[in-house]
Amino acid sequence: MLQSLSIRNVVLIDKLDIDFKPQLSVLTGETGAGKSILLDSLGLVLGKRAETSLIRQGEDKLSVTAIFDAEPDNRPLQELLAENELDAGDEIIIKRVLNRDGKGKIFFNDQPISAKLLKDIGKYLVEIHGQFDNQGLLNPANHRDVLDAYGSYPQLLNAVKNAYHEYKAAAKARISAEENVTKAKEEEDNLRHWVKELERINPVKGEEAELSGRRQELMHAEKIMESLNYAYAALTQGRDVQSAIRQAQSAVDKANQYVDGRYDEIYAALDRALIETSDAVERIENASADVNLNSNEQENIDSRLFTLKDLARKHGVAVDDIELGEDGITALRKIEQEKRMAYLEAANALHCSRAKAAAELDRLIMRELPPLKMEKARFETKIEKQSEASWTEQGFDDVYFTVATNPNSPQGPLNKIASGGELSRFMLALKVNLAASSNVCTMIFDEVDAGIGGATAQAVGERLARLGNQVQVLVVTHSPQVAARGSAHFKVEKHTDGNVTTTTVRELETEERREEIARMLAGETISDEARAAAQVLLSA
Known part of the structure; x- marks a missing residue:
């Protein structure tokens, strides 16, 4: 306010x-x-x-x-x-x-x-009617929003908005994929070569990471083997660890005889150490056996990795994303069609609600016109479905407020058909019924x-x-x-x-109002009759 x-x-x-x-x-x-x-x-x-x-x-x-x-x-x-x-x-x-x-x-x-x-x-x-004719209800671009505010169906509007963006995202993905295929078809010779190359190489998802890991292992195989051998020798050669643990167990066992088993926990700890040490020796032996010093394997891995990376570079994708394309495009087309149908379903539900709101608004406006000395005028909210090129997140409807001021006159735009006085009264009739939904x-x-x-x-x-x-x-x-x-x-x-x-x-103030209204009734010379008439108007 x-x-x-x-x-x-x-x-x-x-x-x-x-x-x-x-x-x-x-x-x-x-x-x-x-x-x-x-x-x-x-x-x-x-x-x-x-x-x-x-x-x-x-x-x-x-x-x-x-x-x-x-x-x-x-x-x-x-x-x-x-x-x-x-x-x-x-x-x-x-x-x-x-x-x-x-x-x-x-x-x-x-x-x-x-x-x-x-x-x-x-x-x-603020809305000012009578000066800024390009604003508010006189601007046809606002009529859809005005009707939607009057109809009050925000859930439908949100559903259409979400469905529209999902449909457009699906269409964009499909178009992008088709453009890639079109580009490939323009280079048919290269495409055929690439297809054969793909079939020959037959890349597997995750293969690059697996090969890279194995290559890293082979590059350091000698150092790995050297370290494992040292660990094995430390545990088994000379006075090995297991023999030392057994001797310690024997000594603790003898001492335990004189203290009624007080050292049982020490003996158990040594027993666990013996078991863990034996397990470690076995694991080291197995690990050493797994280390492969075959230089040919590393060469093969290097060659395979180079081939995969070169293939990825040619196709401009990551190794795991290399595909033939047509199956993917078919799937994208299906998704796009599903999203399109979902949008149409939501937009049609919105269209029906708009039509219902428009009929109600038209009825209310027509009821206001006769007292405003416009009993022969007609008001109609037109809703037109647009072609797909004009679909938006607000649906496929264009909405226009149209009027006819005479019985045989065609309906036309609100701001072009009505005269100044008629326009003001149309606007008043509209505003009386739209005020509750206005911001x-x-x-x-x-x-x-x-x-x-x-x-x-x-x-x-x-x-x-x-x-x-x-x-x-x-x-x-x-x-x-x-x-x-x-x-x-x-x-x-x-x-x-x-x-x-x-x-x-x-x-x-009160008396001044009566005098002013009397002036408006009578002109410069204000009579008692004019004052009485003014009082009647104020008391109505």
Whole structure:
């Protein structure tokens, strides 16, 4: 929610501080009083292009500061802030300064940011309808996301996203394998030679490691044999270890006779040593027998290893990865087809849910149109399945909001078929039904009541008030019926003192509201009847 707006030196405003309220706030004032300056100022802190013509005459710079709630539940906003290492804390303070030379600075909670990032942040904070026609619902590129948010089927969206990436990964693997085979076929002579070479050499998985180990052993066979012979001699020649242990056992046994077996554990330890020594001698003998000093074997191993490595180098793979290819490609094609079918199944389920959500949304929008003096208009959400080349992680659907303003007119794009006033009312009907699924907590309507009055204006006011119960709404209006529905009322006024003109904004109290609405009903001369009519509107 927009908490406050502070403006310094913007066109006719020298200094202005406004504290906004939740629900529906209305801004009224004479034509030319400066209501558009407020929207221009707010646009600056939402990423609108900064023009030096906005700087108040006689001043060197302008500044606008807006304070918003941190919106912890606004997931897209919080993700964007996290990606850019920005901390919202308890509130978001955006300040923009523009100098006369065109240079400026932008701050997010006192941290400098770029104009592009500000624009990205701004679209998650406020929607302005009536000025930025390329944003929000008027941009067909956003319609699919809007419908998905309304339909609320995140599990289906995630399933399609995962299935899409698995399908693309399988296709990439298959394409890569086929490209390798194609490349090989372009070198057919080499391929035939390689196939024969593969068949002749017949590499076995793990063979390289096994041969390398055996080669290492053969290279050090003499040193290994020398060490084993020394160990064997140390245990068996001269006064060998086993004889020494037996003599020690005999001596301990004699001593044991005089102490009633007190040295039994010593005797047992010597007995174990004798057994272990005998086992060691046997193992050394076996190890010595296994050592092969055959130089021919080492030569054969060296030759085999060279052949394998050369083969791997020719094929550009590791030895264990050498394959003929066709069987692998067949398997990859099967996997790709399975992943494609899984994607289609998930995307079709999503398509069905979108169609159901679209029908429900269309019904709700059509119900809103007659009270808005658009009983002959039609609204339809079109969902078109795209060709495989246009499939994405969001499915195979394109979604468009279309309208027809007359019974015999064809449906067309929302932003091209409807006139300004009709467009505003279509947008209002949409927003009333989409507010619960919107990430934006503040919406601004600029003269949504243009060209209407009476019961239609009353219906517009009622819907703005309904919308205000879900999100913060600010509306610039010339309609007394709309103004009377506001929970807060701000009046924009222009004052001239000599050659200096200044725009001010103030919140109206109860009696001031009645007087302002009476002015909107009657014009410059306010009658008692106009005041009574204003009171009726306020009491409705």
